[in-house]
Amino acid sequence: MSELTHIGPDGHARMVDIGAKLAAERVAVARGQISMSAETRALALNRETKKGDPIAIAELAGIMAAKKTADLIPLCHPLPLTNVEVRITPAEPDALEATATVRTTGKTGVEMEALTAVSAACLTLYDMLKAVDKAMVISGIELLSKTGGKSGDYHKETP
Amino acid sequence: MSELTHIGPDGHARMVDIGAKLAAERVAVARGQISMSAETRALALNRETKKGDPIAIAELAGIMAAKKTADLIPLCHPLPLTNVEVRITPAEPDALEATATVRTTGKTGVEMEALTAVSAACLTLYDMLKAVDKAMVISGIELLSKTGGKSGDYHKETP
Amino acid sequence: MSELTHIGPDGHARMVDIGAKLAAERVAVARGQISMSAETRALALNRETKKGDPIAIAELAGIMAAKKTADLIPLCHPLPLTNVEVRITPAEPDALEATATVRTTGKTGVEMEALTAVSAACLTLYDMLKAVDKAMVISGIELLSKTGGKSGDYHKETP
Amino acid sequence: MSELTHIGPDGHARMVDIGAKLAAERVAVARGQISMSAETRALALNRETKKGDPIAIAELAGIMAAKKTADLIPLCHPLPLTNVEVRITPAEPDALEATATVRTTGKTGVEMEALTAVSAACLTLYDMLKAVDKAMVISGIELLSKTGGKSGDYHKETP
Amino acid sequence: MSELTHIGPDGHARMVDIGAKLAAERVAVARGQISMSAETRALALNRETKKGDPIAIAELAGIMAAKKTADLIPLCHPLPLTNVEVRITPAEPDALEATATVRTTGKTGVEMEALTAVSAACLTLYDMLKAVDKAMVISGIELLSKTGGKSGDYHKETP
Amino acid sequence: MSELTHIGPDGHARMVDIGAKLAAERVAVARGQISMSAETRALALNRETKKGDPIAIAELAGIMAAKKTADLIPLCHPLPLTNVEVRITPAEPDALEATATVRTTGKTGVEMEALTAVSAACLTLYDMLKAVDKAMVISGIELLSKTGGKSGDYHKETP
Numbered sequence: 001m002s003e004l005t006h007i008g009p010d011g012h013a014r015m016v017d018i019g020a021k022l023a024a025e026r027v028a029v030a031r032g033q034i035s036m037s038a039e040t041r042a043l044a045l046n047r048e049t050k051k052g053d054p055i056a057i058a059e060l061a062g063i064m065a066a067k068k069t070a071d072l073i074p075l076c077h078p079l080p081l082t083n084v085e086v087r088i089t090p091a092e093p094d095a096l097e098a099t100a101t102v103r104t105t106g107k108t109g110v111e112m113e114a115l116t117a118v119s120a121a122c123l124t125l126y127d128m129l130k131a132v133d134k135a136m137v138i139s140g141i142e143l144l145s146k147t148g149g150k151s152g153d154y155h156k157e158t159p
Numbered sequence: 160m161s162e163l164t165h166i167g168p169d170g171h172a173r174m175v176d177i178g179a180k181l182a183a184e185r186v187a188v189a190r191g192q193i194s195m196s197a198e199t200r201a202l203a204l205n206r207e208t209k210k211g212d213p214i215a216i217a218e219l220a221g222i223m224a225a226k227k228t229a230d231l232i233p234l235c236h237p238l239p240l241t242n243v244e245v246r247i248t249p250a251e252p253d254a255l256e257a258t259a260t261v262r263t264t265g266k267t268g269v270e271m272e273a274l275t276a277v278s279a280a281c282l283t284l285y286d287m288l289k290a291v292d293k294a295m296v297i298s299g300i301e302l303l304s305k306t307g308g309k310s311g312d313y314h315k316e317t318p
Numbered sequence: 319m320s321e322l323t324h325i326g327p328d329g330h331a332r333m334v335d336i337g338a339k340l341a342a343e344r345v346a347v348a349r350g351q352i353s354m355s356a357e358t359r360a361l362a363l364n365r366e367t368k369k370g371d372p373i374a375i376a377e378l379a380g381i382m383a384a385k386k387t388a389d390l391i392p393l394c395h396p397l398p399l400t401n402v403e404v405r406i407t408p409a410e411p412d413a414l415e416a417t418a419t420v421r422t423t424g425k426t427g428v429e430m431e432a433l434t435a436v437s438a439a440c441l442t443l444y445d446m447l448k449a450v451d452k453a454m455v456i457s458g459i460e461l462l463s464k465t466g467g468k469s470g471d472y473h474k475e476t477p
Numbered sequence: 478m479s480e481l482t483h484i485g486p487d488g489h490a491r492m493v494d495i496g497a498k499l500a501a502e503r504v505a506v507a508r509g510q511i512s513m514s515a516e517t518r519a520l521a522l523n524r525e526t527k528k529g530d531p532i533a534i535a536e537l538a539g540i541m542a543a544k545k546t547a548d549l550i551p552l553c554h555p556l557p558l559t560n561v562e563v564r565i566t567p568a569e570p571d572a573l574e575a576t577a578t579v580r581t582t583g584k585t586g587v588e589m590e591a592l593t594a595v596s597a598a599c600l601t602l603y604d605m606l607k608a609v610d611k612a613m614v615i616s617g618i619e620l621l622s623k624t625g626g627k628s629g630d631y632h633k634e635t636p
Numbered sequence: 637m638s639e640l641t642h643i644g645p646d647g648h649a650r651m652v653d654i655g656a657k658l659a660a661e662r663v664a665v666a667r668g669q670i671s672m673s674a675e676t677r678a679l680a681l682n683r684e685t686k687k688g689d690p691i692a693i694a695e696l697a698g699i700m701a702a703k704k705t706a707d708l709i710p711l712c713h714p715l716p717l718t719n720v721e722v723r724i725t726p727a728e729p730d731a732l733e734a735t736a737t738v739r740t741t742g743k744t745g746v747e748m749e750a751l752t753a754v755s756a757a758c759l760t761l762y763d764m765l766k767a768v769d770k771a772m773v774i775s776g777i778e779l780l781s782k783t784g785g786k787s788g789d790y791h792k793e794t795p
Numbered sequence: 796m797s798e799l800t801h802i803g804p805d806g807h808a809r810m811v812d813i814g815a816k817l818a819a820e821r822v823a824v825a826r827g828q829i830s831m832s833a834e835t836r837a838l839a840l841n842r843e844t845k846k847g848d849p850i851a852i853a854e855l856a857g858i859m860a861a862k863k864t865a866d867l868i869p870l871c872h873p874l875p876l877t878n879v880e881v882r883i884t885p886a887e888p889d890a891l892e893a894t895a896t897v898r899t900t901g902k903t904g905v906e907m908e909a910l911t912a913v914s915a916a917c918l919t920l921y922d923m924l925k926a927v928d929k930a931m932v933i934s935g936i937e938l939l940s941k942t943g944g945k946s947g948d949y950h951k952e953t954p
Contacts, residue, residue, distance in 0.1 A: 005290040015540055017560035019580050061233050063333055064392055073286050074220050074541055083335035103337050112286050119278045120231055127232050127271050131164040134313050139298035154293050174858055176878035178898050222651055223710055233859055242653035262655050323926040379869050381492055382551055390915055391922050392856050401494035421496050430922050437914045445868050445907050449800040452949050457934035472929050482767040538710050549756055550763050551697050589763050596755045597708055604709050604748050608641040611790050616775035631770050699810055700869055719812035739814050
C-alpha cells in the first residue's frame with residue numbers, strides 16, 4: 001500500500017475522494033523566481049511604455065494559469081477559485097520573483113493552483129525576454145504556506 | 160522602441176509575425192528538477208507497482224502540457240508538434256530531474272513547449288508526492304539547446 | 319487607488335476576492351444582434367431542412383461559450399452554471415437578435431457569461447452566413463438585467 | 478412539447494435549470510470494453526516495463542477526460558468532481574474492460590462524466606495499440622448505476 | 637523493445653516522432669452506434685420541431701470533439717483538420733448509427749479524430765435522451781478505413 | 796441545396812473540406828467598439844499606473860481569444876496563426892475601439908479569428924469596467940478586410 005494519496009491501495013492512480021471533506025476557506029501562497037543578466041532585468045523593469053509590459057503580462061498569465069490547473073495536473077480536482085493574485089518584484093541578484101496567492105471555498109486546498117500560477121508567470125517572463133537572453137533560469141518554486149481545512153496549516157520553515 | 164520581439168515599436172504586446180519565416184525542422188531541449196527529502200525520493204523511485212507510478216504520470220503530464228503551451232503562454236504561436244519526449248531520472252542530491260525534447264516542422268521554435276513540458280512534469284511530481292513532503296522545491300528550469308531555423312542554434316554553455 | 323475592482327490598490331490586476339460573498343441564486347440576461355442583407359436573413363430563417371440550421375447551431379454555440387467564459391475573460395471567476403438558454407429571433411430591420419439567460423448558485427454574478435454567450439452566438443451566425451454576406455455587423459451587445467446577490471439588482475433603463 | 482429535458486417547451490436546446498436542486502452526494506458507475514486479437518491483448522497486459530504502460534495511460538486519460546465532460550457534451554453542466562477512478566481489467570474473450578466511478582457533491586448527476594471517462598479510456602487503448610491492431614472494436618459502453626439526489630437511484634438490470 | 641509506437645525502446649511513453657513523414661492528404665472513416673428502446677428512437681427521430689434536435693446537436697458535438705482529440709488522447713499529435721463530417725442515421729434494431737469522416741493534410745493519420753467524433757456523437761445522444769432511457773448502450777465503435785500517407789491504406793474487412 | 800458552405804447538399808452541418816485549397820498568406824482585419832459614459836472612458840484611459848491597465852489586458856485577451864476561435868465557433872477550422880495584433884484606441888463619442896489584425900499561412904481565411912479577437916477585447920473591457928458602468932454597449936463589430944487566397948479579396952465599403 002502506498003502513502004501517496006493519488007495512488008490507491010491497489011496501486012492505481014486516482015483522483016482522491018474529497019466528498020466527505022467540508023467546504024472551507026483555504027489559501028495557498030507560492031513563490032518562484034527567474035534569474036537573468038543585469039541587462040535583461042533592467043529591460044524588464046524599465047517599463048516606460050504603459051503597454052506591452054512583460055511584468056504585467058506575466059502576472060496576468062499566472063492568474064489565468066491558476067484557472068487551468070486541473071487541466072494541466074492530471075489528478076488535481078477542479079475547484080471554484082475565489083481569488084487569485086500574482087505579483088512580480090525584483091529580486092537579488094539579477095532576478096525577478098513571482099508570488100501567487102490563491103483562495104477557494106472548497107473541499108481541498110489550492111497549493112497546486114498557486115504553484116502553477118508561479119510557474120506560468122515565470123515561463124511567460126522567459127517568453128517575453130528570450131529574444132535578448134536565452135540563458136535565464138527558473139528556480140526556487142516552492143509552497144510558502146497553506147491554510148484552511150482540517151488537515152492542518154503549513155508554513156515553510158525559513159532557514 | 161523595444162528589443163523585445165513580443166512588444167511592437169508602439170509598445171503594444173503582439174504575437175510576433177512569423178509569416179515570412181520558413182517552415183523548418185526545429186528541436187528544443189529543456190531541463191529542470193525538483194528536490195525533496197531522501198525518503199520522498201525513495202518513495203517515488205520505488206515503483207514496485209506497475210500502475211499509479213508518479214514518474215510515469217509526470218512524464219505523461221509533461222507531454223500533454225507541451226500541447227497546451229500556446230494556451231498557457233499568452234503570446235506563443237500555436238504549433239503542430241511532431242515529437243515530444245519527457246524523461247524523469249534521479250539527480251543528486253535527493254532530486255528528480257526532468258528533461259524534455261520537443262520537435263516541430265514549423266515557422267518558429269519550440270523552446271517554450273520544452274520549458275512548459277518540464278515545468279508541468281515537475282509540478283505533477285509535486286502533486287503526486289505532496290502528501291508526504293510539502294517542502295519540495297522546483298529549480299534549474301532552463302533551455303539546454305535549440306536548433307533549426309535561420310536565427311541560429313543555441314547551446315547552453317556549461318560552467 | 320482605483321475604482322476598478324479587478325485592479326488592486328497597488329495597481330496590479332487581480333481576480334477579485336469573492337470568498338466572503340454568499341453563494342446565492344443569480345441571473346443575468348444579455349442581448350445583441352447581427353444585421354445583414356434581407357436576402358441573407360431570409361436564408362437564415364428559411365430552415366426547411368431540419369439539420370444544419372444556422373440558428374440552432376448559433377444557439378448551441380452560445381450555450382457552450384457561456385461555459386468557457388472564465389477561460390476567455392482573463393479576470394473572470396470560474397462558476398458552476400446551473401442554467402443557460404440562448405434564443406435567436408428575427409429583429410428589424412434585417413437582423414437576427416440573440417438573447418441569453420444564465421443562472422448560477424454562486425458567489426458572484428454571471429453578467430460576463432450572458433454577454434459571452436450572446437457574442438459567440440452572433441459570431442457563429444456570422445461564420446455560418448459569411449459565404450453569402452461578409453458585410454454583416456454585430457451590435458447592441460448589452461446587459462439587460464442582473465439579479466440576485468447582495469450588490470443590488472440592475473435593469474437597463476429603456477429609452 | 479418534449480419529454481427530453483435538454484429541449485425546452487418551445488423546442489429550443491437548453492442547459493436545463495438545476496438551480497432549485499439540492500447539492501447532494503452523487504455517484505455514477507459506467508463500463509465499456511474494447512475487443513482485440515489475443516496477441517494484442519497479451520501485448521497490452523504484458524507490462525514488464527514499469528513505464529509507458531498502455532493500461533496505466535488509458536486509466537489516466539479516462540480520469541482527465543471526466544474533467545472535460547462539460548466541454549465535450551454540449552448541454553452538460555460543469556460540475557466540481559470530488560472523486561474519479563478508472564480501472565482497466567482483462568475481459569473475455571480477448572478484450573479489456575474499463576470501469577469508471579465518478580462522484581460529486583453537486584446539483585445534478587455525473588452519468589455523463591462516467592461514460593465519458595470510459596469512452597476516453599477505450600479510445601486511448603485504441604491509440605496505444607493501433608500500431609499492431611486496427612480492427613479493435615469498442616463496445617458495451619453503458620451506465621451501471623447512478624445514486625444520490627432526489628430523482629431516484631438507477632441500477633442496470635442484469636439479464 | 638516494444639512494437640507499440642507510442643512506447644520507446646526504453647519503455648517510456650512518447651509522442652512518436654513524425655517529423656520525417658511527408659504531409660499528405662489523409663482520410664479516416666469511423667463508425668459506432670447507440671442502441672435504445674423503440675420508443676426512445678422514435679422520439680429522437682421525430683424531429684417535428686426544427687430546433688433542439690438531438691441528432692443535429694450530436695452531429696455538431698462530434699465535429700467539435702474531432703478538434704479536441706489531441707487534448708483528450710494523451711499521445712495524439714495536434715493536426716490541422718481540413719474537413720470533418722458526422723452523420724447520424726437510423727440503424728436496426730432500434731439504434732442510431734454515427735459515421736464520421738475526417739480529413740487532414742498532415743504528417744500522420746486522423747483515425748483517432750474519426751473515432752473520437754463518433755464517440756462524442758454517441759455520448760451526446762445518450763445525454764440528450766437519458767431523461768427517457770438510461771439503459772442505452774454504445775457499441776460497435778470501429779475504424780472503417782484509413783487512406784493516404786505512406787504506411788498503406790486500411791479497409792476493415794466485412795465478415 | 797444550400798448556398799451556405801457550412802451546410803452540405805444534404806442539409807447537414809459540416810466543417811467544409813479545404814483539403815484542395817492551397818496554403819497561402821492570408822490576412823483579416825476586424826473592428827468593433829464599446830461605448831460608455833465619459834467618466835468610465837476617462838477612467839480606462841487614465842493609465843497612470845503601469846500595471847492593471849484595462850486596455851493592455853483587453854488587448855492581450857483579444858490576442859489569446861484569436862487562438863481559441865476554433866474551440867468557440869463550431870465549424871471553424873483550426874489554423875496555425877502566424878501573427879495577431881489587437882489595438883484599442885479612443886473613439887468618439889465616449890467609446891473605445893478595438894482593431895484586430897490576424898495572419899496565417901493556411902488553407903482558409905482568418906476572418907473569424909479577427910472578429911473573435913475584437914469581441915473578446917470588448918468583452919474584457921466590459922468586465923474590467925463594469926464595476927463603474929453596467930450600461931456599456933458593444934457595437935460595430937465587422938470585418939474590415941480579408942486578403943490572400945484564391946477566393947478574392949474583400950474590403951468593406953465605407954459609406
